[in-house]
Amino acid sequence: MYKAVISGVGSYLPERILTNQDLERMVETNDEWITTRTGISERRIAAETEATSDLAYQAAVAALQDAGLTATDLDMLIVATSTPDYQLPPVASLLQHRLGCRPISAFDVSVTCIGFISAMETASQYIQTGKHKHILVVGADALSRITDYADRTTCILFGDGAGAAILSRAEPSTDQGVIHASTHSAGEHFFSLYVPGTGSRQMMPEEAAKKGKIIMEGRKIFKLAVTSMSQTVKETLEASGYDQADLDWVIPHQANQRIIEAVAHNLELPLEKMVSTIKYYGNNSAATIPVAMDTAIRDGRIKRGDLVMLVAFGGGLVWGSLLLRY
Template sequence: MSRARVSGVGSYVPENILTNSELEKIVDTSDDWIVERTGISERRIASPDQATSDLAFFAAAEAIGDAGLQASDIDLIIVATETPDHPFPPVACQLQHRLGCRSIAAFDVHLACTGFIAALHVAEKFIKSGSCRHALVVGADTLSRITDYTDRSTCILFSDGAGAFVLSAGDEASPDGIIHSAIHSNGEYFDAAIVPGGGSRHPQPHSEETKYKILMNGNRIFRLAVTLMSQSIKETLEHSGLTLDQVDWVIPHQANQRIIDAVGRTLDVPHEKMISTIRYYGNNSAATVPLAMDHSVKTGKIKRGDMVAMAAFGGGLGWGSALLKY
């Protein structure tokens, strides 16, 4: 049985920047209030001619190059997104064609901000079973397209971006690679973070109650996110027979700096070991974890051989974690 190792990482964010000062002109808010409540100073916004598949393509191409591979080497593509270019086909199929991959398995997963962890979890199983040697896993979202810019509680948070990993089959005895991953859900809280309209329940959203925009109960989400991400990391470490002292870096979903800080306090992880990129990129859903990983690798913070714990939480409710030696 093979070990799934991270052979390449990549990311992409649009050039357009939406600052807190610009948001002050749109809604009743201020730079000080946003930074204090969220830790965000700016966020990236896709241009009118960009869609999720465009962001995914640039991140994927970079990850494939970082792995030293060609598109023809990829055996599987999984894209995690809540904002596909179209209701169907999947972004993964568009990505397969645009990259120039062979006729391979390609599909999307749909688990909000936990989507990348879920996609990683599935891809790892493909590699461990021997079904493929190189899997491309992408988290990509253009949340600006479903953000209500009259709602100051949500429009300050969300942004656009993409991040990607290439997982490659390695020796099972090798210490490198994904050690354990797990995902969970509890649909009891499905409406804590929801886009009411646009699906089969309300296919033509026109009213305020069923609009195709993000609605979120921030206080409810905050408590659940801190508790469940912390719990998931602890369970993954326990399953792996490791302790937090052996972890070099923790990458939580970049939802809110206060959530990141609270997870660190709950786990008793030093501030300097908690990876945060939210100040400049905001919350781009399924992209936050791989984007933060790639950014940390590029800046020399995360190095080969480091132990990295990842966790995410989002609408569903869904949550999960992964432990890997990079």
């Protein structure tokens, strides 16, 4: 079996910044309340002319440049998103054309906030079996398009952005690459975090006012997130023959700083090992992990040879983790 190694990373955040002070003028809230409960001070918002594919394109270009590859080198393209430009066809098709790829396989995965992990797990299988040599994986979301800015409990959380990684084939002897991944779903919690009125299911009368906007049971999601993320990290470590002390870095989904701190506590890890970008970018769903990874690589925290755990949860309820040596 070949190894699936990260050969390049990139990210893109829109220029517009929505601060806590801006939100104070929109809903009944304040900077101290938001910061204390979420750890968020700012979040990025896509321009009116920007859609998810535009965010994905910028991140993809950066990842290709980092890998020293061109779009024609790619054998497959996977986009993780919950906010596609259109209901159909997939964002990946737009991205494949805009990048100038060959007529390669290109598809979306819609697994909410664990989308990037699921896409990386999928891509790694194609690499490891030898079918493909280079695969572009993008996590991109424009959650501002489905955020209810009259809801003070949710509008403080979400933002927009995109991150990308290129998985490339390497010889089995290399120490780098994807080691193990585990993903799960528990559909009984489906209605704890969902968006009504955007699919084939007829809305209930009580959902009418929230058509196309995020509905979330915050307290329930918080507890489920901490439990599921902690469990999946332990599961992946055990399957891989490692323990918590071996980890150099954990890159968690950036949903809430208190969730990140609780997971670190459960895993008995120093908070310094948890990569956090939530203060300035908020929660941009499938983009949070690749954006945080790119940030930590660029600033020198994550170095080649480091053992890195990716972990996330999201609406579904879904959760998962992926261990790799960068």
